[in-house]
Amino acid sequence: MVSRKRWMSLMSGLTFLLFCLVACQSLPGHHSTMIEFEKRQIDRNPSPIPLSPAESIKKIQLPPGYSIELVASEPMIQDPVALTWDGNGAMYVVQMNTFMNDARGTDQFASTSQIKKLEDTNGDGKMDKVSVFIDSLLLPRVILTIGDELIVGVTNVQHLYAYKDTDHDGKADQKRLVFENSALDARNMEHQNGGLIWNLDNWIYPSRDNLRFKYKNGLLVADTMIDNMIGQWGMTSDDYGRLYYSEAGPGLPVVQFNQMPAYGSLNFTDQYSDEFTVPYPIMSTLDAQGGPDVLSSSDSTLTHFTSGCGQSVFRGDRMPADMYGDYFIAEPVARIIKRGTINNQLGKRTVDNVYQEKEWLASSDFNFRPVNTYTGPDGCFYIVDMYHGIIQEGEFAEEDSYLNKKIKALGLDKNRHMGRIYRVRHKDFQPDYILPSLLDKSPLELISYLSHPNGWWRDMAQQLMIIHGDTSIKSRLEKIILDDIKTGQNHLAALHALWTLEGLGVIDLSVIKNVLHSVHPQIRKAAIWVGEKWIRQEDTAFMLSLAVLKNDPEQDVVFQLYLSLRTSGSATARSIVEDILETNSGNELIQFSHAVFLDSHARAKAEASRIKLLNKGDKKLLAQGAITFKQFCSNCHGADGKGILVQGIPSIAPPLAGSPRVNGDKIMLIQILLYGLKGPVDGKNYPGVMLPQKHQSDEWIASVLSYIRNSNDLGNRVSTVTVEEVEDIRQTASMDAMPDQRLLEIFKLGRGEAQNWSQGKPGSNGQRWGGHFRSALNDSLKKQNAQ
Incomplete structure (x- = not known):
């Protein structure tokens, strides 16, 4: 990743000019060129007048080789904020139709929002069929497909419902409660849940709060975690189940990614570079909530993140290889999508800019509002553009405030009920427009997709096999795992097979013990993680078999061993943890996590003692x-x-x-x-x-x-x-x-x-x-x- 940055900053002279010419010739009609991308010219007087999708695309700049194309737009969709796909590739789009239709948010909490089902029936990569899957919703915000059902959560309510279309007319006709919490959510709508993800470890995580869920017998069964996660709009995970949150209000583009939330909150002050909090727009940011205090004095561009959201780790197979595993986050006030590289420093992850003082994607269209990003089933990168005049919630745009005055002066309240979904592609790769049909596959047929190069397919195959509950595939999954122990060449398939066995409830301790000797560190780490079932049972023989990993050459493995054992009451576990702490006295990740753990434990104990009085x-x-x-x-x-x-x-x-x-x-x-x-x-x-x-x-x-x-x-x-x-x-x-x-x-x-x-x-x-x-x-x- 460092070489990539050096290449970007050192390219000059004739080599640079020739590359620009080639890029321009290979992308006829594409607005972005290397010269424009490198120079970052600022539009100091952007027009608030809405543009057509074709006109808006011309305002978007990307690095050479990349292009952006329309997948869906108004009138097919309006005010989109999130999307998901089912196992057959149908797209479900969340619409907040009542969000900030004027500066006061008049009738914002009317139950008139929708979720639409979009389909591509002719295989050209563009949506051509639409139906209102669910109508009359109060600002829907949480969406997740589980099998042939759609899990949905709405604003101000903590219940979660599953919707299903039983007669296949594109409209949900069955609704059932899958998680019940009758307490109203009294938080500002920007601070309520804004994401739901079925993770590699078979837990379903929301973007905030201290709950996670397991899908059991058609219901979401809640588990309480140690700390409250305070991510906001959107969340994502990588190939190995690491979660990435973000906080818009304080301008934190990525948080809580160095430790799984079940072990408690853990954040470093230097877990991302200072530059990663700085957006580099290509237009003056006239409608920033903080006004002049958050704008550059020279060109009125936003100086730091104020609305980071919709993050994703790209895991597709139809884009350049150096994009795989990178972290992307949208900033709708700056009209940019920032790209970061995730670095591993002795187990501690940090995020740095890929580009110097510029963004992977930037637009000078005033109404361009990227609010979510995804890896698509076709292997490409997807963007949800709300295309909305007002992006800040009404409580922060009070009468006579800087933002309120700008909204009125620019007429931003008139720019509503539009919206676009884009696909970013690369000239060297063809999107896979063949629709998946995973909902129609048997569990045995789904096994082959665990080795698919696109993470979306692997995740969906794992989820569907668990939902089917067919344990007859156990031996086939074990074979994938055991065959990979000595080579590690198919480790992603082995990883998903391991967690599929866990999700089906048929994982054997003998398999775990074998996997502890895998050549791939992420498989060894997963074996410890899955093996927590036996750690909780204080299985001394198993914990002794784990002891060999306390000196593992990979810090990810050692850190997982420490996390999995540190709350055990077993003397064997305590001995291994003490050895890890002593041997790794200079490891910042392990030592800081332990210090936070001890402090949290001490505070909880003191609080309990005090409350007794x-x-x-x-x-x-x-x-x-x-x-x-x-x-x-x-x-x-x-x-x-x-x-x-x-x-x-x-x-x-x-x-x-x-x-x-x-x-x-x-x-x-x-x-x-x-x-x-x-x-x-x-x-x-x-x-x-x-x-x-x-x-x-x-x-x-x-x-x-x-x-x-x-x-x-x-x-x-x-x-x-x-x-x-x-x-x-x-x-x-x-x-x-x-x-x-x-x-x-x-x-x-x-x-x-x-x-x-x-x-x-x-x-x-x-x-x-x-x-x-x-x-x-x-x-x-x-x-x-x-x-």
């Missing part, structure tokens, strides 16, 4: 508050309350750990959560605002505030907040406008004029506050509303 009511409040904090507050304030750190600095919201507002006056804290907070905090400006939560119940407010004031994880130790206190403040200290810190301080001082506030009660006879304070408060509100 609380009364029953406080215990209930803190338990409820902990759930809310992990699902809601940690998105911006961090799991430890220290903020989401970018290069060691809290970037999106102020820290809660040790905060004087958290540990101090309860009334002010209740007001902040009820009515929000904007402007600088302790002199520092943050990109977001604290949104009002007055729509939540008094118990909800009391529980989350009690937790952040009494959490061992956050290090705060003050009194809890009662439901009665919240009710009191809501009734007697309400605010009509979102306050800033200065106003709240004035409010606090003014309480001194009230008679009974030392006891936390308002003044009598309906007089809440003294005259001087009331006047100051009204003046402040008037000034605030006038700004």
Whole structure:
């Protein structure tokens, strides 16, 4: 990968010119040339007027050899945000038809969105048949095909449903609940689940929260993980089951990829290069939420990620070999797709830019909004372009804000109900337009697809064999595994065969022990991973057989052994873990993971001891508050309350750990959560605002505030907040406008004029506050509303 970057930066002179000429001749009519790609010319005055798909394609720049072609567009689809394919190659497209049709998000939560089924009936690679598979949905956001069913989740709801077309008319006529959680999701829609993936390890992972699922008897059975994953829109995995999340708000383009989430959260400050957080658009970014603060002073282009989403690790077979395994992430505000190379540094993964100060794909079309990317069944790279004027959710485009003014001035609210799906291809490869028919294959027939060069086919074959539940194929799968032990030449097929046996529940310990001696390190790693079944049973003989791998030459194997054994109570396991830690004292990945594990364990133990001393009511409040904090507050304030750190600095919201507002006056804290907070905090400006939560119940407010004031994880130790206190403040200290810190301080001082506030009660006879304070408060509100 390094040589690729050097080639990009060192090419010059006659060689460079000749290459450009060849590229131009080989791509007649294609807009992108090497010269344009290298120079990165900025359109400083992009027009917001919508373009046709053909016109929009001309605005897209790609490296030489690559081209982009239309697969589907309006009116066939509108407002697409995600897609998936079933085993026969039918495409299901999620449409958010009510998303931000004006700057206020009017009627955004009306149940009028759709999921459409698209098909290519003549084999030309373009969709020519469409049907409304599911109608009347509330902003659908989670989609996954499992067999002949489509799993769907919608906004504000945590239930998951399976839909099926039983009469083959292209429309779902059967709906059933596969995961039940009746609690409404009260988070901002940008912070709710935005992805669902059936991973290599046969767990189904959402993009956020601390749950994962197993598909059993037609249902999704939940398992609770140690930490809350806080990815946002989209997620992806690589050939070996490693998951990749991203966080749009704090501008983190890739997170939680150095350790599987079941072992806890693990992130390094240097897990991607500084340059990888910097977008390189080819148009001035006039509609960035942060306004001038996030724009370059020279050309008004976006200076850092603000909406990274829709990431994918490319695993197709109809593109250049150096693209396989690379990491791609869309940035719809910058109108780019960034490409990164994943490096292995003694087991620790890092991501770097492939190109220097430029992007793999960039557009100067104002309405181009790439929001998701995929590897397709045809071996090519797919892009979901929402093609929408407004991309920022309404709560961040308030009246009189910079973004709101831009929306109105440019007429962006008029640019809606369009959308495109593109295929990126390369001149040296022909897409595989032959549709898969995997839904029609028997389990025995599906086995051959485990060695397919396209990861999409391997994944689908594994999933379908598990769903079929036919254990008669066991010996055939074992043969693939055992035949590969000495050569490793078919290791991907062996890897999928191993996990298929696990998913079918017929994996034998004898096979695992044999696989521990495979020549391929990823097979040895998988053997440990699959073998956790026997580690949990404290099978001493098996753990002794694992001991030989503590000195494995590949750090991936050693790290997996450490992770799989570190929670075991077995003396044998503890001995192996101690040896690993001693032998690998200089390995950053292992040592940091262990330090985080010990800290987490110590905090959990201290928290449990402290909670024992609380009364029953406080215990209930803190338990409820902990759930809310992990699902809601940690998105911006961090799991430890220290903020989401970018290069060691809290970037999106102020820290809660040790905060004087958290540990101090309860009334002010209740007001902040009820009515929000904007402007600088302790002199520092943050990109977001604290949104009002007055729509939540008094118990909800009391529980989350009690937790952040009494959490061992956050290090705060003050009194809890009662439901009665919240009710009191809501009734007697309400605010009509979102306050800033200065106003709240004035409010606090003014309480001194009230008679009974030392006891936390308002003044009598309906007089809440003294005259001087009331006047100051009204003046402040008037000034605030006038700004």
